[in-house]
Amino acid sequence: MPNKKSRRTTCLVLASLTLLACSVFTIPNPTPTPIQPTDTPAPIRIPGVDDPVSLDEQDMKLLVLGVDLEAGEQSGRLKLVLKYGPPFGLTDAEWIARNSELTCGATSYQPRSMGLYVGDAGKLEHFRLIFDVPENINFTECALRLPGTIE
Numbered sequence: 001m002p003n004k005k006s007r008r009t010t011c012l013v014l015a016s017l018t019l020l021a022c023s024v025f026t027i028p029n030p031t032p033t034p035i036q037p038t039d040t041p042a043p044i045r046i047p048g049v050d051d052p053v054s055l056d057e058q059d060m061k062l063l064v065l066g067v068d069l070e071a072g073e074q075s076g077r078l079k080l081v082l083k084y085g086p087p088f089g090l091t092d093a094e095w096i097a098r099n100s101e102l103t104c105g106a107t108s109y110q111p112r113s114m115g116l117y118v119g120d121a122g123k124l125e126h127f128r129l130i131f132d133v134p135e136n137i138n139f140t141e142c143a144l145r146l147p148g149t150i151e
Helices: 002-024 090-099
Strands: 053-055 060-062 064-071 077-084 101-104 107-109 113-118 124-134 142-145
Touching: 090 113, 090 124, 101 124, 107 124
Parallel strands: none
Antiparallel strands: 053 060, 064 077, 077 124, 101 107, 101 142, 113 124
């Protein structure tokens, strides 16, 4: 029986040492440090969307007012409607339509048609360029290109 007693004692001593070791090495939960607010960066302005792009040779400015997607005439096709705006007149809008091209990756598209939109008040609100594009096009690779370095 001495062996049984010594085993119990050893177990109790080990258990006590384990508890002691645990209490010595207990790591308190850290208190989170509040994050100080930082200066918010100025929003990125996009030329041609937020600020007009100058078409120096034509002495006009171009501003993209929005893009709409509509069902295409054929299955698997979309109409990408690019809205672009005054202050220029019809002659300038026609020049933009004749000289623009939509490039998406390695493929370029010419405008299928050009039009204008007159609002409820009878006032010209914007011109429209309509491109016929595939339904699965990756729009993140698309850019509207005009002669020169305008994109």
